[in-house]
Structures are given as structure tokens and as C-alpha cells.
Amino acid sequence: MTGTNAGPVYRFSSCMHILPPSFLDELFRVSAVPGIISFAGGLPDASLFDLQGIRQATEAVFDEHGRAALQYTTTDGYRPLREIIARRYYTRLGLLVSADEIQIVNGSQQALDLMAKILTSPGDSILIERPGYLGAIEAFSFYSPVFSPVPPDDEGPDPDYLANIIRTEDPVFFYGIPNSQNPSGCTWSDMRRREVADILSGTDCLLYEDDAFGELFFDGKPRQPVMKHLPDQVMxxxxxxxxxxxxxxxxxxxxxxxxxxxxxxxKQAADLHSNLFSQMVLTEYMTRNNPDEKIRAMGREYGERCRLMTDLIEDMLPDTVGHTNPVGGMFLMLTLPDSMHSMEIFEKGIQEGVAVMPGVPFYVDDGGCRTIRLNFSASSKEQIEAGMSRLARVFRDMA
Structure with missing residues (x-):
């Protein structure tokens, strides 16, 4: 008998018992409460989506490709889109990349899962920035690795620490976000990118370079990736x-x-291929429009919101609260005094009508109780002003 009168016994895999509990469910629940101003999520501003341009591209796909757009396709993805991505590596960064080196995925989150699947065996060491991206921590955890956090300095990952841990732990890969890191908002210096490449060179440790925010610099100027210096060891x-x-x-x-x-x-075993229709719409959209100018305008807008938020932090929060100074992306991070805990700020913030993201889920070593991530991309300037006023009341009450 495998069941009881109360119903069957559901025998989940062992990995389900080791996964860290996700804070996202609680976050989405409270952020959906009417009247809450949320700095907690990681959304781009929907008002900046080019609705008309995407609509026209969609209609063109139906008109020009018809039923072919609704059919199965190859696992590696729609080649015209891969060629556009390859060309943009050259026009933006001066990098010669072939379409044959590119695989289309269902958002870069799927790449995290599949890369860990093919590279990681239970007990293998994975290096990750401290703090690190929550989505990567959750995706990698399915494969039972041993996480080793790499602390930062002002330039990026601490090079001495990184070199030493690669020697002592023989990690399979180092996962990092050099551009506008999630959650800190920090960007690696060009010198540190070269140092990381030098440290990895000659080892078996790969680098997973997540470039989700690489086009959202406030000044519109791209930064050279580590991949430029070490193409054979970088995903x-x-x-x-x-x-x-x-x-x-x-x-x-x-x-x-x-x-x-x-x-x-x-990927073929996971889903056969990514959504062909979306790939064709994107190809049509990128061909018909000038995406670079639209993206630069988005970066400038996010820069204005970030500067507004940091100004309000300095004006309205206690002097004992520090913050990072992003040059791009969608996030910044607060550092709290020892007398405050990020989970308490979160709970009291909900009572005041503002949601923040406590830092705890971004740390694989029980850290984060003195840090908070704030998102500035999804809120209007008026919402940022109102939300920061509410957050200031939280800090005043706790003081």
C-alpha cells in the first residue's frame, strides 16, 4: 500500500527537500495588496514597452509567415534572431560572435537551470557573488551543489579571495553579474574584469557571465564583458x-x-525549443525599429529614477543607512545599522504601505540581515517619492 484513506503519499525527489524556501511567493502576495507601493520586485516599467511597434511586428509575422510561425522549430532557435544577436555583439561591443555560438532560451532564467544541469554533479563547488542573484541560487540548488560566496570590494569580486578559492575548491564555474548586479546594483571595473579573466585562465573553472542589465547603463555606454578576454571559458x-x-x-x-x-x-530534452512565434515577432521588431535608441532612452529614464531614490535616501533616512550607487540596471542596496534587521523593515514596511526586498534570500551563508534591495525601475517618480516617505516613517518608528 502506498496510500492511505486520506489519499496517496506523494513521493517527491530528494532535491525538493534541500531547496531553500522561496521568499518570492510571500513577496508577490504582499505586493499585490491594493495601495502597496512596491520597491521589492524586479520588473521593468511596462509603460516603456513599445506597444505599437510590437503590435506591428506581430501583424507582419502573421502576414508574411502565416502558419510557419505557429509550427515547431529547431532547438537552437530561429536563425535570423540569432544572427541579429550576433551582429549586435559586434555593433555594441566590437565582439565577433557567430550565430552558431548562440542558443535561444525561454528567458535567461532557463539558461541558469540548463547550464547547472549540464555542468554540476551533487557536491560540486559553484562560486557565486556575495550577495548573489536569488533566481540563480534557486535554479542551481536543484542540482545539490556546494555554494561558495565570493565577497566584493569596490571594484568587483575580491581577486585574492577568488584566486585562493579556485585553488582550494576546484569549482566547476563562477556565476557573476558584472553589469549592474542584482541585488546590489554594483558594476565591476574594467580592471577587475581583466583580473578575473587572468585568474580563471589556465584553470578548469568556467565563468557564467549573466548580462541581463548590460544594455541599461544610465550613460548609454557599454562596458566590455569578461568574455572578450577569455571566450573559451565564458558562457x-x-x-x-x-x-x-x-x-x-x-x-x-x-x-x-x-x-x-x-x-x-x-534543452531539447526539456522543451524541444523556445516559442517560435515570439522569436519571429522579436526578429521582425528588431529589424523594423531602432532598438538601441529606445533602450538608451529607457536607461536614461531609469537613471533619473535611481538618482531620485538615492537623493531621497540621503535626505530622509538616518545617516547610519548606507546605499550603493548604481550606474545602470534596476536595483540598489541599502546597508542597515546593527540595531535593525531587514526582515523587520520588510514587515513594518507592509504596515506602512511600502514593500522592500530583505537581503536574506540573496545570501547562501545566512547573511543579509543588514541589507535591503530596492527596485527603482517599476515605480514612477511620484511613486518613488511617496514610497520613500513611507519607508522613512518605518525607520523613524524603529529608531
Whole structure:
């Protein structure tokens, strides 16, 4: 007998018992409460989506491709879109990348899952920034790795710490976000990118370079990726979610060809291929429009919101509260005094009508109780002003 009168016994895999509990369910629940101003999520501003341009591209796909757009396709993705991505690596960054080095995925979140699947065995060491992206922590955890957090300094990952841990732990890969990191908002210096490449060179440790925010610098100027210095050891993911529309669920991974071949097999087993219709709409949209100017305008707008939020932090919050100073992206991070706990700020913030993201879920070593992530991209300037006023009341009450 495998069941009882009360019903069957559901025998989940062992990985379900080791996954960290997700804070996102609670976050989405409270953020949906009417009247809450949320700085807690990670959404782009929907008002900046090019609705008309995407509508026209969609109609063109139906008119020009008809039923073919609704058919199955190859696992590696729609080649015209991969060629556009490859060309943009050259026009934006001066990098010669072939369409054959690019795999289309269902948002870059799928790349996190599949890359961990093909590279990680239970007990393998994975390096991750401290703090690190929550979505990566959750995706990688399915494969039972041992996480080793790499602390930062003002330039990026601490190079001495990184070199030492690669020697002592033999990690399979280092996951990092050099551009406008989630959750901190910090960006690696060009010197540190070269140092990381030098440290990894000659080792078996790969770099997973997540470039979800690489086109959202406030000054519109691209930064050179680590991939430029070490192409044979770097997997680099990108996404249209932050710069066109997340609902299309289209991202990509650029990787060395042996890695990409294994990745392609894993993706085929997972879902056969990504949404062809979305890929064709994106291809049409990118061909018909000047996405670079639209993306630069988005970056400038986010920069204004970030500066407004940091000004309000300095004007309205206690002097004992520190903050990062992003030059791009969608997030910044607060550092709290020892007398305050991020979970308490979260709970009291909900009572005041403002949601923040406590730092705890971004740490794999029980840290984060003195940090809070704030998102500035999804709120209007009026909402930022009102929300920061509410957050200031939280800090005053706790003081």
C-alpha cells in the first residue's frame, strides 16, 4: 500500500527537500495588496514597452509567415534572431560572435537551470557573488551543489579571495553579474574584469557571465564583458526581457561550442525549443525599429529614477543607512545599522504601505540581515517619492 484513506503519499525527489524556501511567493502576495507601493520586485516599467511597434511586428509575422510561425522549430532557435544577436555583439561591443555560438532560451532564467544541469554533479563547488542573484541560487540548488560566496570590494569580486578559492575548491564555474548586479546594483571595473579573466585562465573553472542589465547603463555606454578576454571559458547570457518585453520570454546564451552542444541536448530534452512565434515577432521588431535608441532612452529614464531614490535616501533616512550607487540596471542596496534587521523593515514596511526586498534570500551563508534591495525601475517618480516617505516613517518608528 502506498496510500492511505486520506489519499496517496506523494513521493517527491530528494532535491525538493534541500531547496531553500522561496521568499518570492510571500513577496508577490504582499505586493499585490491594493495601495502597496512596491520597491521589492524586479520588473521593468511596462509603460516603456513599445506597444505599437510590437503590435506591428506581430501583424507582419502573421502576414508574411502565416502558419510557419505557429509550427515547431529547431532547438537552437530561429536563425535570423540569432544572427541579429550576433551582429549586435559586434555593433555594441566590437565582439565577433557567430550565430552558431548562440542558443535561444525561454528567458535567461532557463539558461541558469540548463547550464547547472549540464555542468554540476551533487557536491560540486559553484562560486557565486556575495550577495548573489536569488533566481540563480534557486535554479542551481536543484542540482545539490556546494555554494561558495565570493565577497566584493569596490571594484568587483575580491581577486585574492577568488584566486585562493579556485585553488582550494576546484569549482566547476563562477556565476557573476558584472553589469549592474542584482541585488546590489554594483558594476565591476574594467580592471577587475581583466583580473578575473587572468585568474580563471589556465584553470578548469568556467565563468557564467549573466548580462541581463548590460544594455541599461544610465550613460548609454557599454562596458566590455569578461568574455572578450577569455571566450573559451565564458558562457554569457542575455535577455530581451529587460529591454523589449519580459512576456515574450526570449533570452539567449553564448557559450563555447562544446558547452553549447551539451546545452542544446539538455534543452531539447526539456522543451524541444523556445516559442517560435515570439522569436519571429522579436526578429521582425528588431529589424523594423531602432532598438538601441529606445533602450538608451529607457536607461536614461531609469537613471533619473535611481538618482531620485538615492537623493531621497540621503535626505530622509538616518545617516547610519548606507546605499550603493548604481550606474545602470534596476536595483540598489541599502546597508542597515546593527540595531535593525531587514526582515523587520520588510514587515513594518507592509504596515506602512511600502514593500522592500530583505537581503536574506540573496545570501547562501545566512547573511543579509543588514541589507535591503530596492527596485527603482517599476515605480514612477511620484511613486518613488511617496514610497520613500513611507519607508522613512518605518525607520523613524524603529529608531
Amino acid at each position: 554569457m547570457s542575455g535577455s530581451f526581457s529587460k529591454v523589449v518585453a519580459p512576456g515574450l520570454r526570449i533570452g539567449w546564451i553564448r557559450a563555447p561550442r562544446p558547452v553549447l552542444a551539451a546545452f542544446n541536448r539538455a
